[in-house]
Amino acid sequence: MSTPLSLQGAGLGLRRGLLPELLTMAPGAVDFLECAPDNWIGVGGTYGEGLAHLAERYPLACHGLSLSLGGPAPLDHAFLRQIRDFLERYHVPLFSEHLSYCADDGHLYDLIPMPFTDEAVRHTAARIKEVQDALGRRIAVENISYYAAPYQAMSEIDFLRAVLDEADCDLLLDINNVIVNACNHRYDAADFLARVPAERVACLHVAGHYDEAPDLKIDTHGASVKADVWSLLARAYQHLGSVPTLLERDFNLPPLPELLTEVDYIRELQIAAQVPEVRHG
Template sequence: MTTAAFPYGAGLGLRRALLPELLEMDAGAVDFLECTPDNWIKVGGRHGDGLARLAERFPLACHGLSLSLGGPAPLDRDLLQRTRVFLDHHNVAFFSEHLSYCSDDGQLYDLLPLPFTDEAVRHVAARIRQTQDALERRIAVENISYYAAPYQALQEIDFLRAVLEEADCDLLLDVNNLFVNSINHGYDATEYMAALPAERVAYVHVAGHYDEAPDLKIDTHGATVKADVWSLLEQAYRRFGPLPTLLERDFNFPPLAELLAEVEQIRVRQQAAQTWPEVRHA
């Protein structure tokens, strides 16, 4: 197992479009960066050099897109091996993937929801355990946003809890996804959060979304974080403590200063949470 340090504080997603500005960023601007190994494995030239330079200056967390943990096809052993080499090379302690699938006889280029059934729990949990063995790391899975579910014999929260227990893995809590799903599927985000097993929540994502209608939110990662999501993040800190938290932004990039101002909003909330008497501290 790796001896690298787990990320802490407030981080920003490492995107190629931001690379020139990130390379000029002050050392204290963020506490860590998060990248997707799938997009960087075997990348050389100025992009590869830029990644290497950033990895020397900032701790890295990694977030996968292509393992298709819930998919029907066998796990991509080659991708797992290359991912482990990448994590080892850059001394990465934290790796996460989505609780979804994205391939079936080829990439589908979307993160699709799993049926909320006992059979799906056993299937995806077994694949998470195989992934942890292959990467020689405990991983976290992320609650995804979804707009329709193939079958719901279980409630979403019960399905998630069962997967975490069966797989013996951690949770990457995406509070924007939780908010989006709570509106689109008509449940209480606070009650959902209260039902999460606190000992498994290891890391947090925040991001922006698009308000299509009062009862329809679209998870875009292309806008600033909205007030309701900031409020839900504060609830998460009250429940789980000021966990390491990443600002996700995937397109429609503003100047880096605006993104760093949002990262600073995370830090302000983390620092405030340190003073809340009800907050669980590690």
């Protein structure tokens, strides 16, 4: 049922605004690309040709936006068939979705946090299993950033671990979201990371955020990665190993060389985590 993961190193999000530059970047500039199939299924013309060329040159991961894994409405199996065809067409090694819901009698155009309850664990895990059956593969779910906290009978990390166990799925760990939530909801990011089950982690994300106030961070994906995210990423490699890691940037796109500088820094941190510590004395 599962597809062996072949991602490694440091990747970059495939955005249409970057397509011309991505098509001309030097070989090896990134190790993989990631796209949202929701935005590319059925796309032809110049964009479709560009995607096909890039998929021939780089492993392509897929990160879904609209399955609404935690939502109340039935899963869209027609759309799942389209996703499965897309994944098979481009030999995608990893498909992930958000641990949230985003639809209720229509799309809400936002990622709504789940209540951290046993009932929500069972409901969401059953839907993840349904998706895995429909796609014929394991998927990874991503921890989201959130601002309003629904009813919490357990902590965020306990909820996350329970869903992973109940659904028997993998985790896409977003390091930026851990930093954002730790600030906004007053928990320790390092403690959260220490309780992440390493054997479940298939990929990491890093992105930029905005510091609205000392006690409020906004997840924007529209700026460079901040120092506290880099620091937690380095710690994550110590805990998890050099997991493949993606740089996300959704708007305020700078010239590609600026993004590749951040991709290179991810690689530096991965290499540093593999070097044995030298002890003196």
